[in-house]
Amino acid sequence: MDTTAAARRRPTIRDVAAAAGVSRGTVSRVINGGHWVSPEAREAVERAIAATGYRANQHARSLVTGRSNSLAFLLTEPHHLLFADPTFSILLRGAAEALSERGMTLILLVAGTPEERENVAQYVGAGHVDGVLLISSHADDPLLDTLVEQGIPTVACGIPLGHADQVGSVSVDEQAGARAMVAHLRSQGRRRIATITGPLDTPGGRLRLEGYRAELGDAYDERYVVHGDYTAESGAAGMDTLLDRAPDLDAVFAASDLMAAGALGVLRRRGLRVPEDVAVGGFDDSGLAATLDPPLTTIHQPFDRISAEMVAMLLDVVGGAPHSAVTMPAELVRRASA
Amino acid sequence: MDTTAAARRRPTIRDVAAAAGVSRGTVSRVINGGHWVSPEAREAVERAIAATGYRANQHARSLVTGRSNSLAFLLTEPHHLLFADPTFSILLRGAAEALSERGMTLILLVAGTPEERENVAQYVGAGHVDGVLLISSHADDPLLDTLVEQGIPTVACGIPLGHADQVGSVSVDEQAGARAMVAHLRSQGRRRIATITGPLDTPGGRLRLEGYRAELGDAYDERYVVHGDYTAESGAAGMDTLLDRAPDLDAVFAASDLMAAGALGVLRRRGLRVPEDVAVGGFDDSGLAATLDPPLTTIHQPFDRISAEMVAMLLDVVGGAPHSAVTMPAELVRRASA
DNA sequence: TGATTACCTGTGCACGTTCACAGGCTGTGA
DNA sequence: TCACAGCCTGTGAACGTGCACAGGTAATCA
DSSP: OOOOTTTSOOOOHHHHHHHHTSOHHHHHHHHTTOTTOOHHHHHHHHHHHHHHTOOOOHHHHHHHHOOOSEEEEEEOSOGGGGTTOTHHHHHHHHHHHHHHHTTOEEEEEEOOSHHHHHHHHHHHHTTSSSEEEEESOOTTOHHHHHHHHTTOOEEEESOOTTOTTTSEEEEEOHHHHHHHHHHHHHHTTOOSEEEEEOOTTSHHHHHHHHHHHHHHGGGOOGGGEEEOOSSHHHHHHHHHHHHHHOTTOOEEEESSHHHHHHHHHHHHHTTOOTTTTOEEEOSBOOTHHHHSSSOOBEEEOOHHHHHHHHHHHHHHHHTTOOOOEEEEOOEEEOOTTO | OOOOTTTSOOOOHHHHHHHHTSOHHHHHHHHTTOTTOOHHHHHHHHHHHHHHTOOOOHHHHHHHHOOOSEEEEEEOSOGGGGTTOTHHHHHHHHHHHHHHHTTOEEEEEEOOSHHHHHHHHHHHHTTSSSEEEEESOOTTOHHHHHHHHTTOOEEEESOOTTOTTTSEEEEEOHHHHHHHHHHHHHHTTOOSEEEEEOOTTSHHHHHHHHHHHHHHGGGOOGGGEEEOOSSHHHHHHHHHHHHHHOTTOOEEEESSHHHHHHHHHHHHHTTOOTTTTOEEEOSBOOTHHHHSSSOOBEEEOOHHHHHHHHHHHHHHHHTTOOOOEEEEOOEEEOOTTO
C-alpha cells in the first residue's frame, strides 16, 4: 500500500462521492449548506470527507462561481510611514482574523509606485479578489477612481475625500475626537493650544484640523497651526517651527501619536517640561502612545472594531447590499502628557 | 453598442485568439514565454491582448497547472507583539513587493489560536499556496512539523530551532551581532554588562544569549541575565529585576529594541542616566530605535534584504531547488544610548 | 385513481486555462 | 523523388467544481 503524502493524489469531490456511495452532486450539496439532502446521505458524506481528508479546491470553485473567496488589503501609503506606526499592522491582523473566521483569505496588495498602482488596478480588475479594503486614502486618488469605475466593492478606512458617496467607509469620529482633545487641554487651563496636522489630503489630516478649529472658535489663530505628514520627523520639524513662531504656546495637539513622539523629543531637547510647560496630546492610541515618556494622552481609535466592521461591511457590499458610512466614537485616553 | 463595464463579459483567451486570428494554443504560447511562435503571430496576439484588455484568469490557470502563483506569509506570534514592533510590517511589505515584481501575490495567514493553526494547516495542505514564508518560529512548533511532513516548501526568518535542516532559513548572524554589541559596550569601559534575553524557544532569544555569553567568557555571570518575551513590558520588568538583583550594573544589552525601550523607561524612572550611569544596547534597529530618547545604539537587521532573500529562496525551493540557510551580517549602529 | 406536491438524487455542461499531440509547411540531404 | 528534421499552428482532453435540469419516490389532495 502506498500512502506516502507525496505519492498520494489530493482527494477530489469524486473520491468523496465514491467513498460515500453517492454522486458528486450530493457531496456538493452537503458542502454548500446541505439543503435537500437526506440525513443518511449527509452523514455518509461527512464520514467520507473525514476519511479521505478532502478539502475543496478553491481554484476550481472560483472558476465556476466567479467568486475568489478573498479580499484585498490595499496599501497605498509610502514605505517610510510603516516603519514606526503600528496602526496598519493592527488593522491588517484584525482583517485577516475576521476573514479567517469566515473561511476566506486576505491578499496584501501594495500600491506605492505608479507601476505598482497599475498592476494592482489590473489585478483587482481581473476579478482576482471579491472586494478591496482600502487603507488611508488620499484625496482624488486615481486608483480609487479606477476601483469605482470598474465597480469593485470597496470599503475605506476613514471617509475618502472626494469619493465619500461612492464607496463605503468605516472611521472614527475625527472631528469629535479633535474637539474632545482641545476641550480637555482647555479644561487643564491651557489657552495657547497649537496643532500639528496630518496631510490635508487625508481625512484624518483635514477633519482633525476642522475639529480643532471648531472647538477653538474665536480663539483660533493660524500662527499656531503647522502641517505634518504623520511621521515622527514631521512632528519634530513641526514642533520646532511652532516654538520658533509662537514660543508662548502652552499645549500641542498632534494629529497622530507618531508626530506627538517627534514633538516630545524636540520639547525635551529644548528644555521644556511635559506637561508642566507644554501639554501634549496625540491621536490614534496606537501601541506607541503608552510607551512614550511621558505616556501620551491621546484619542483612542478602536482599530480592532474598525477592521472587523470594514470586513463585515465589505462582505455585505459584495453580497449586493449598498455601501454605507459607519462612524465610531473617539475616546479620550488620559495619560501623563496632558 | 454596449460597452458598459458591467454588461461586458471579461475577455478570455478565446476572445484574444479570435481577435488575433489565431488559435487558443498560440495565444497561450505567447503568454507563457513565447517560444516556437512566429513573429507575426506574436505581434498579432500582443495587439489583440492590448485591444481586448485581456488578463489571464488565475483560477483557471491554477486549476490546470496546480500552482497557485502565491505565497503565504505565516504569522504565528501572539497578538500583542504586533502592536508596537514594526519589524513584521517591514518584512511583510518587503515580501509583498518582491512578489508583486514577479506577478505573484502574498496571502496573509494568521495562526494564533489552536483553531487558527488547524485552519492554516488545512489551507496550506490543500495546496492553496505554493510555499510558506514563516515568521518567527518557536522551537518544536507542531505547525512546522505539519508543514515539513506535508512537504510544503517553507523558508523561515531566523533558524528554526529543532528544524534547522528541514526547512530553508534566512537570518542575521545573531551571535555575531550579540558579540559585537557586548564588545562595543566593553570598549566603552563597561564591565558589568547585563542582558535581557528574548524567549529561549526562539532563535533570536537563544542565539543572542549565546553570543553574549561567548563574548563575555569568564566574565559571564548568571546574576546579570533575565529573560523577556520581546515586549516593552517584559523589558521594563526585566530591567527592574536586574536593578534589584545587581544594582552595580553599568550596561544592559536587550535582545530587542522594544525591550530596550521598556528598559529605558525604568532607568529614567529610577533616576539613572543613559548612557552616563547605564549604557543600553538593543537589537533589530527597527524604526523605533532612532526615535527613542536617547536614540538607541543597536544591531541592525537588514529586513529589506531578508524579505527579498526569503522570497527568492522560497521560489527556488518551489522550483525544486534544495533549501539552504543564508546568514546576513549584523551591523552595529552607534547612537547615543551606548 | 390520477394529478400535484415535496423531497431527494444523479448527470451533463460550463468555467478558462495549459499541455500533449497531431499535423502542416518548408528546406535539406541522400 | 523521397525521407527527415525543424519550425509553427490548431485541436481535444483534462483540471475540480457548482449549477441547472431531469428523473425518481413517497405522500397528499381532489
